[in-house]
Amino acid sequence: xxxxxxxxxxxxxxxxxxxxxxxxxxxxxxxxxxxxxxxxxxxxxxxxxxxxxxxxxxxxxxxxxxxxxxxxxxxxxxxxxxxxxxxxxxxxxxxxxxxxxxxxxxxxxxxxxxxxxxxxxxxxxxxxxxxxxxxxxxxxxx
Amino acid sequence: xxxxxxxxxxxxxxxxxxxxxxxxxxxxxxxxxxxxxxxxxxxxxxxxxxxxxxxxxxxxxxxxxxxxxxxxxxxxxxxxxxxxxxxxxxxxxxxxxxxxxxxxxxxxxxxxxxxxxxxxxxxxxxxxxxxxxxxxxxxxxxxxxxxxxxxxxxxxxxxxxxxxxxxxxxxxxxxxxxxxxxxxxxxxxxxxxxxxxxxxxxxxxxxxxxxxxxxxxxxxxxxxxxxxxxxxxxxxxxxxxxxxxxxxxxxxxxxxxxxxxxxxxxxxxxxxxxxxxxxxxxxxxxxxxxxxxxxxxxxxxxxxxxxxxxxxxxxxxxxxxxxxxxxxxxxxxxxxxxxxxxxxxxxxxxxxxxxxxxxxxxxxxxxxxxxxxxxxxxxxxxxxxxxxxxxxxxxxxxxxxxxxxxxxxxx
Numbered sequence: 001x002x003x004x005x006x007x008x009x010x011x012x013x014x015x016x017x018x019x020x021x022x023x024x025x026x027x028x029x030x031x032x033x034x035x036x037x038x039x040x041x042x043x044x045x046x047x048x049x050x051x052x053x054x055x056x057x058x059x060x061x062x063x064x065x066x067x068x069x070x071x072x073x074x075x076x077x078x079x080x081x082x083x084x085x086x087x088x089x090x091x092x093x094x095x096x097x098x099x100x101x102x103x104x105x106x107x108x109x110x111x112x113x114x115x116x117x118x119x120x121x122x123x124x125x126x127x128x129x130x131x132x133x134x135x136x137x138x139x140x141x142x
Numbered sequence: 143x144x145x146x147x148x149x150x151x152x153x154x155x156x157x158x159x160x161x162x163x164x165x166x167x168x169x170x171x172x173x174x175x176x177x178x179x180x181x182x183x184x185x186x187x188x189x190x191x192x193x194x195x196x197x198x199x200x201x202x203x204x205x206x207x208x209x210x211x212x213x214x215x216x217x218x219x220x221x222x223x224x225x226x227x228x229x230x231x232x233x234x235x236x237x238x239x240x241x242x243x244x245x246x247x248x249x250x251x252x253x254x255x256x257x258x259x260x261x262x263x264x265x266x267x268x269x270x271x272x273x274x275x276x277x278x279x280x281x282x283x284x285x286x287x288x289x290x291x292x293x294x295x296x297x298x299x300x301x302x303x304x305x306x307x308x309x310x311x312x313x314x315x316x317x318x319x320x321x322x323x324x325x326x327x328x329x330x331x332x333x334x335x336x337x338x339x340x341x342x343x344x345x346x347x348x349x350x351x352x353x354x355x356x357x358x359x360x361x362x363x364x365x366x367x368x369x370x371x372x373x374x375x376x377x378x379x380x381x382x383x384x385x386x387x388x389x390x391x392x393x394x395x396x397x398x399x400x401x402x403x404x405x406x407x408x409x410x411x412x413x414x415x416x417x418x419x420x421x422x423x424x425x426x427x428x429x430x431x432x433x434x435x436x437x438x439x440x441x442x443x444x445x446x447x448x449x450x451x452x453x454x455x456x457x458x459x460x461x462x463x464x465x466x467x468x469x470x471x472x473x474x475x476x477x478x479x480x481x482x483x484x485x486x487x488x489x490x491x492x493x494x495x496x497x498x499x500x501x502x503x504x505x506x507x508x509x510x511x512x513x514x515x516x517x518x519x520x521x522x523x524x525x526x527x528x529x530x531x532x533x534x535x536x537x538x539x540x541x542x543x544x545x546x547x548x549x550x551x552x553x
Contacts, residue, residue: 024167024500029551056492056508056523078522079490080552117496 007100010092011108018112027113028081034091035084041076052128057082059125063136070095071137075129085109085117085126093133101137106130146450147531155443156532158183169502172540177322177481177528178506180353180375182436189435190377190428201427202401202418216427219434220417226437227367228358229384233416236390237430240381241349242272244368245316247383247420248345249276251393252314252366259285262311266291266299267518268321268328271511273347277316286313293518297324297473304333308340315344319351323510323526324473325456325481327351334363343389349373353530354452354479356445359384371429376436380429383420390416397422448531452480455529459538466545468553472524480529483510486549491523494548498525501544 005013021027041050045062052059057079064072073094077083092108093101109115117126147155156162161181164171173181193215199208201216217232224232238244257263263277267290281288289312291304299317308315315337320327330346337344343365348357352369359367366389371380385393395402395413399422404412413419440448459482463469468487486494495507508523509516516523527541 025551028497028500032551056495057490058522079492081493081496082490 007092007096007104011106014088014091015108015111024113031084031088031114032080033084034087035077035080035082038076038083038087038090039074041074045074046076052125052132057125059086059129061086061129061132063133065098065140066095069097069099069140071098071101071133071140073133073136077125081117082126085114086129088114089126089130089133098137098140102134102141104134146454147447151447152451152532152534156534158185158439159532160184160187162532166502166504167500172503172537174527174529174533174537174541175504175506176353176530176533177325177350177373177510177526179372179378180530181532182377183375183439185439186376186432186435190432193428193431198427200424212427215434216425216430219430219432219437222434222437223382226357226441227382227384228360230360231387234359234384234387234390236383236385236417236420237425238368238381238383238420239379239426240370240372241347241368242276242370242381244366244381244383245273245345245347246276247396248316248366248368248385249280251396251420252343252389253277253280253284255392255394257281257284257286257313260311261286261313262289262307262309263287264289264291264304264307264312264315264317266304266317266328267293267514268297268299268324268326269316269318269512269514270322270347270349271513272349273316273318274514287311290514291317293326293515296475297321297326297515298475299326299328301329301332305336308336308342310340312337312340312342315342316347317344318347318349320348320354320479321473321512321515322350322481323483323512323515323524324475325350325478325483325528326473326475327355327477327479329477330362330364338363350479350481353440354448365389371433371436374433374436375439377426377429377432380426380433382433387416390420395419395422399423401425443531451531452529455533455535455538456480456482458535459527459529459541462538462542463545466542466549468549469545472519472521480533481526482528483524483526485521485524486545486553489548489552491525493552494525494545497548497551498541498544501540501547503541503544505541 046060050060059077061075075086077086159181197211199212201213220235224235289307292300334344345366346364348367348369353374367384372378402414402422404414470485472483491507506526
């Protein structure tokens, strides 16, 4: 992954990576690995202000804008599978131009067989997190 | 020794539930989420389908044949429920949308007439949000105070604390019969006797008790008993409020509309008699009829058989789960129904539930609509396996194997 690759390129890379596993077990192990490798967010950000409400697992997220119009995200979760999904979202959206983030189609989760986690019944905070990531980016483009 | 389900009987009972015979992600479904909702026997699905296909018409007002048929079926089911819970009169059996609706009805209607500023309402730490929020809303509206019975580490009510909370300001005690999260069976006979000795009525949230225990509202001497159809293998969107007639008679209507009226003029409306006074609008006719069939079905299997099978599953499940390293059962009351709530060291319940789901095992994870219990134990949530009489020892074995996989992947 290079900084210059686009959202579509990074998404495709993830889809390719997950295609190496032919069952859910391998895909989930890979996802959990991504979760373990995600750097923890500093404790000062694990507060209500940065918390994205999910029913079952919590997500904390912060965003910073750079002078070049890109957005830098940091995020974390208390559940490992959610953390893996958070790690994927950051891989795809971190340091991308704000306008590209706003219009990003994130159907790669579907392609890697993780779409069920976006369902509103899972209540893991991921759906709200994606919305929030886009909202930050939108604020920057305005 | 009560009869447990011998292998051939268990097979016959399982054959009644088509949902049990399907695969999820290539694994046979292991349904351990019965505290959230029970599966439906074929007879219930058939009865509801038959009603919609052939008997449907509006109840209580048609002069024609179909309407009479629908009314007979719907009111017949009410009598079935009356017998099922041994209510003294059919007028004491009010159809509601479910337990939540029934509790809201009492909190609004009984509450409006009987609870004022300075009064107190007693609930417990074990309550489902459905038996917390309506009382909180009543207290906010009236200036009354909500009092909460604490629980012990085992998940039992602190009975001495309850006795201290009960006083001349108490206007109602509202507790669950069985905790949905911990499975604790509360000492409801004693609670009712103690509350009555102070002249205080008792509402029991029976949502979790109705699929497991034989309920006799007259023997309990309970004032209000609420339960849902879908927990007792009946349709969703239908439930029952049982109330003692003298209390229901004195209560104002909850909602206005058709069916609940006697005479309407723009100056004044007089209200229909019980039970219709509390049943505004066209009701959930199919739901009521299906609920009656579900009650018949439970009677056919037999409460003793159900209790024995679930007792066996609880014992076997407790033993097997306790043998897993790093697993802690939350809720170890002496008197418990077939609910196993637990946590795994260092593993988030959501993660565990996700992996179990992939293995075809349906459990519930999270706070189970009882956030105060989670706060009491300092947990983000638990994993909850809840069994019904159609579950088997091999369902428990599948859960234990699944938890092994969970630990291997996430530990």
